Amino acid sequence: MKVIVKRKETGYKEIVLNEPTVEDMIKAEKMSNGDRGFEFATCLLSLIAEFDGKRLLPEDIKKLQASVF
Helix, strand or coil: CCCCCCCCCCCCCCEEECCCCHHHHHHHHHHCCCCCCHHHHHHHHHHHEEECCECCCHHHHCCCCHHHC
16 A cells, blocks of 8 residues: 655745743634643643744634644
8 A cells, every 4th residue: 555645835935933931822722712731732732832033823823734833
């Protein structure tokens, strides 16, 4: 059996992850309605990550490949 993995380029040259503060984590928890799973993670990334100098909405982060992180 042959397995083929197709990958898309993100188009981003630089992704910067700033260290989260407790305040960032509290905001992310509120944004995710108390969820502590993937919803929380995407909300936290929307607060601390910069994609080519810009912040993305959680909805946009969900569309990125997991291999980016």
